[in-house]
Amino acid sequence: MEYNVRHVQDFLKKATRILAITGAGISRASGLPVMSSEFYGIRLEHLFSLEHAQRHQNEFERYYRKMTKEFLHAEPNAAHRTLARHGVHVITQNIDGLDRRAGNKNVIELHGNLHAVRCRTCGYRLPVFQMTASSWQCMRCHGALWPDVVLEGEAVYDLWKAVCLASTCSAALVVGTRLEMSPLVKLLAILRSRHVPIWQINETAEQLVPILFQARELDDECVTLV
Numbered sequence: 001m002e003y004n005v006r007h008v009q010d011f012l013k014k015a016t017r018i019l020a021i022t023g024a025g026i027s028r029a030s031g032l033p034v035m036s037s038e039f040y041g042i043r044l045e046h047l048f049s050l051e052h053a054q055r056h057q058n059e060f061e062r063y064y065r066k067m068t069k070e071f072l073h074a075e076p077n078a079a080h081r082t083l084a085r086h087g088v089h090v091i092t093q094n095i096d097g098l099d100r101r102a103g104n105k106n107v108i109e110l111h112g113n114l115h116a117v118r119c120r121t122c123g124y125r126l127p128v129f130q131m132t133a134s135s136w137q138c139m140r141c142h143g144a145l146w147p148d149v150v151l152e153g154e155a156v157y158d159l160w161k162a163v164c165l166a167s168t169c170s171a172a173l174v175v176g177t178r179l180e181m182s183p184l185v186k187l188l189a190i191l192r193s194r195h196v197p198i199w200q201i202n203e204t205a206e207q208l209v210p211i212l213f214q215a216r217e218l219d220d221e222c223v224t225l226v
C-alpha cells in the first residue's frame, strides 16, 4: 500500500484514539521468529495447534520452555516503543509481550502471553519464571498448569474489547500482519464500515512507525518547553 508519509504524520498528529493492529512482523527486528518459520526444527504454527499440543504434551512443554527462555531475551524495538509512548491502543496477535515491556498499558493480547501460565481447572495465572521443571501443578487446586497462550483451534481472548476499540478509534495502523486470519478480518470490516483511515506497514516497522509519529514527537517537545 502506498501513501503519503507527510499526510499520515499530519493525521496522526491530530488523531485522538489511534489503534494499531499488530502481528509477527513488528517483532522481527527484535529477533523473534514469525509463525511460519521453524523453531529447533518444528514449524511454530504446527507446535501451536491444539491438536498437536494435546497429543504430544511432553514435547509441547519442552519446546515451550525453550521458547520462553529465548523470547525472554528479546527487547522491544523502536516500533513497540513509539506506539507505547504515544498511548496507541494495540491489538496484537503476538504472544511475545513486547508491547507491555515497552510500557504500553493499552494492549489486547488476542493470543495470550508466552510469559504466563494458567491453571486449566481454576484459572489461577502466574509468571512462567516462577515455575520449576517439576512444578507443572497448580499450587491452589493441583490442576494442570498450561501456557497462557491461545492455540490454533481455541477462541481468542478479549474479542469484545477488540471490537469496542475498532468501533471507537479514529485512525488505524496495521503493522506486520496481513489481517487474513479470523477474527482480524472482522475487525478490518468494522474499521472499513466506519470509514476509518487505515495504513498498512509490512516491512521495516521499526523505522517507519517512528517516522509516522514524528509530528507528534515535535508537538510533545513544544509542550515540554512551554
Ligand SMILES: [Zn+2]
Binding pocket: 119, 120, 121, 122, 123, 124, 138, 139, 140, 141, 142, 143
Ligand atoms: Zn488451579
